Amino acid sequence: xxxxxxxxxxxxxxxxxxxxxxxHELHMHDALEVSIALDQGMKYKIGEACYYAGPGDIFLLRPxxxxxxxxxxxxxxxxxxxLLFSPSFVSFIPRGSSLLTPFYMTNTSPLIPADSVHAQAVxxxxxxxxxxxxxxxxxWELQQQTLMIQMLVHMQRYYMMHNRDQLQEDSxxxxxxxxxxYLMAHWAEDIDMDIVIEQSLxxxxxxxxxxxxxxxxxxxxxxxxxxxxxxGHMLQSTAKSITDIALxxxxxxxxxxNKVFKEFHHLTPRDYRKR
Amino acid sequence: xxxxxxxxxxxxxxxxxxxxxxxHELHMHDALEVSIALDQGMKYKIGEACYYAGPGDIFLLRPxxxxxxxxxxxxxxxxxxxLLFSPSFVSFIPRGSSLLTPFYMTNTSPLIPADSVHAQAVxxxxxxxxxxxxxxxxxWELQQQTLMIQMLVHMQRYYMMHNRDQLQEDSxxxxxxxxxxYLMAHWAEDIDMDIVIEQSLxxxxxxxxxxxxxxxxxxxxxxxxxxxxxxGHMLQSTAKSITDIALxxxxxxxxxxNKVFKEFHHLTPRDYRKR
Numbered sequence: 001x002x003x004x005x006x007x008x009x010x011x012x013x014x015x016x017x018x019x020x021x022x023x024h025e026l027h028m029h030d031a032l033e034v035s036i037a038l039d040q041g042m043k044y045k046i047g048e049a050c051y052y053a054g055p056g057d058i059f060l061l062r063p064x065x066x067x068x069x070x071x072x073x074x075x076x077x078x079x080x081x082x083l084l085f086s087p088s089f090v091s092f093i094p095r096g097s098s099l100l101t102p103f104y105m106t107n108t109s110p111l112i113p114a115d116s117v118h119a120q121a122v123x124x125x126x127x128x129x130x131x132x133x134x135x136x137x138x139x140w141e142l143q144q145q146t147l148m149i150q151m152l153v154h155m156q157r158y159y160m161m162h163n164r165d166q167l168q169e170d171s172x173x174x175x176x177x178x179x180x181x182y183l184m185a186h187w188a189e190d191i192d193m194d195i196v197i198e199q200s201l202x203x204x205x206x207x208x209x210x211x212x213x214x215x216x217x218x219x220x221x222x223x224x225x226x227x228x229x230x231x232g233h234m235l236q237s238t239a240k241s242i243t244d245i246a247l248x249x250x251x252x253x254x255x256x257x258n259k260v261f262k263e264f265h266h267l268t269p270r271d272y273r274k275r
Numbered sequence: 276x277x278x279x280x281x282x283x284x285x286x287x288x289x290x291x292x293x294x295x296x297x298x299h300e301l302h303m304h305d306a307l308e309v310s311i312a313l314d315q316g317m318k319y320k321i322g323e324a325c326y327y328a329g330p331g332d333i334f335l336l337r338p339x340x341x342x343x344x345x346x347x348x349x350x351x352x353x354x355x356x357x358l359l360f361s362p363s364f365v366s367f368i369p370r371g372s373s374l375l376t377p378f379y380m381t382n383t384s385p386l387i388p389a390d391s392v393h394a395q396a397v398x399x400x401x402x403x404x405x406x407x408x409x410x411x412x413x414x415w416e417l418q419q420q421t422l423m424i425q426m427l428v429h430m431q432r433y434y435m436m437h438n439r440d441q442l443q444e445d446s447x448x449x450x451x452x453x454x455x456x457y458l459m460a461h462w463a464e465d466i467d468m469d470i471v472i473e474q475s476l477x478x479x480x481x482x483x484x485x486x487x488x489x490x491x492x493x494x495x496x497x498x499x500x501x502x503x504x505x506x507g508h509m510l511q512s513t514a515k516s517i518t519d520i521a522l523x524x525x526x527x528x529x530x531x532x533n534k535v536f537k538e539f540h541h542l543t544p545r546d547y548r549k550r
Contacts, residue, residue, distance in 0.1 A: 092367060093417065099414070099417075137432055138428075138431060138432055138435055139374070139428035139431060139432065142368065142374075142424065142428055143425060143428055146421035146422075146424050146425050147421075149417065149421050150418060150421050153413075153414035153417055153418055156413060156414060157412055157413055157414065160413055
């Protein structure tokens with residue numbers, strides 16, 4: 001498996017792409033990714049799972065989740081639209097990080113099926129965003145950004161609607177989502193998990209089980225991954241020193257940041273920046 | 276003529292409205308307004324001028340510009356969509372204030388005609404924004420805000436396209452637009468007009484003539500009006516002291532702020548806030 005550094009200095013990217021291979025080594029990255037299948041014959045490998053997708057099916061590829069986009073028939077490339085963005089893309093929106101919760105609830109399906117109104121809205125908006133870049137009229141970048149936000153709202157709506165029954169039956173799932181939103185808003189600070197747990201109204205022992213069920217991670221792993229995402233984006237998009245980034249992202253020291261970063265990326269932050 | 280204080284604490288407002296009167300006293304306000312005629316039979320009085328509008332025609336009602344929306348036939352109310360917003364609505368967008376230049380170039384027509392693609396886009400987006408409020412799904416306010424930004428981009432595109440020939444012939448008009456954008460971004464600071472004029476590449480004596488031609492105002496009047504717009508919005512939407520607002524908005528002192536504010540509003544800032 002490859003770890004990929006994606007150039008997201010503007011915070012997001014949208015492109016039309018072709019899937020060429022019927023099989024391929026998986027890759028992963030810290031960016032959030034949305035993939036919209038445009039043709040028949042798309043195939044997604046996500047972790048252990050494999051999905052056959054029809055036109056309009058949408059997949060959320062979660063940060064650090066191994067995946068690859070494939071075509072079903074050799075010599076028959078399939079078209080898809082790729083949206084990539086850093087979590088910092090929504091940082092200027094009040095409570096914007098709550099838009100990203102679907103990307104962190106790994107116990108939900110990554111698929112938004114083509115027959116959902118929200119999948120249809122996302123596809124329409126993505127095509128409009130590509131068209132904006134082609135025409136490049138005044139303000140096209142701002143238009144793309146607003147279209148990206150609208151797509152995120154639609155994806156969040158899908159997950160909220162889709163999991164509504166489950167959320168109503170299972171009040172602790174609601175508490176975990178609140179905890180995720182809290183961590184996504186406060187990742188840069190010292191986080192007192194006891195306060196987070198208290199606010200979730202879930203019993204402490206049950207909270208940890210439940211948190212892992214929803215996110216696949218312990219709260220601590222979750223926070224470290226978030227910090228790595230922001231740090232990775234800062235390494236690419238700013239000239240800040242490694243120490244600065246370590247402290248801004250809540251790692252406490254450059255040496256601890258270096259250690260954790262290397263564990264994930266098999267590269268020091270300095271080398272990651274140079275690539 | 277009446278001066279109206281409009282409740283824009285969230286920075287903007289969008290509503291479907293009916294015009295009932297065939298004649299009415301004009302009013303004015305410091306908010307920026309966009310009016311979209313939905314029915315046959317709308318009539319706009321703007322300053323000295325009167326416009327008969329068809330469905331889809333869009334009017335920009337500039338800040339402090341006396342106006343009223345009328346119906347052509349008594350007893351036959353006409354529908355229109357009202358967008359109101361404070362200039363601070365775009366303050367979180369990088370270079371966002373440049374989106375508002377069409378509202379400050381009073382030498383251009385206030386009408387974006389229904390047959391323009393931009394008018395059609397604005398109407399479609401406005402109807403979508405109203406629909407968002409009706410359905411009130413999660414994230415609807417954020418959706419409305421992004422739709423508002425998209426409408427502003429389309430209106431700016433219309434004015435840039437429409438005045439392109441004029442701008443190409445008349446290089447000084449381009450310099451004045453740059454100066455307007457500069458003032459809109461720096462209204463809160465001490466502004467050195469000599470620097471603004473130098474950057475515009477227009478000769479000093481000609482600059483003042485040209486500035487009045489485009490905006491209807493001297494640069495100083497222009498700055499004071501901008502500051503009054505922001506101050507009015509702060510009086511409504513914050514609990515800041517009058518002195519704080521006076522200083523934040525670049526008036527230098529509470530007493531000077533009080534004096535200028537009273538000249539415009541025939542009310543002290545304190546009374547304006549209480550209303």
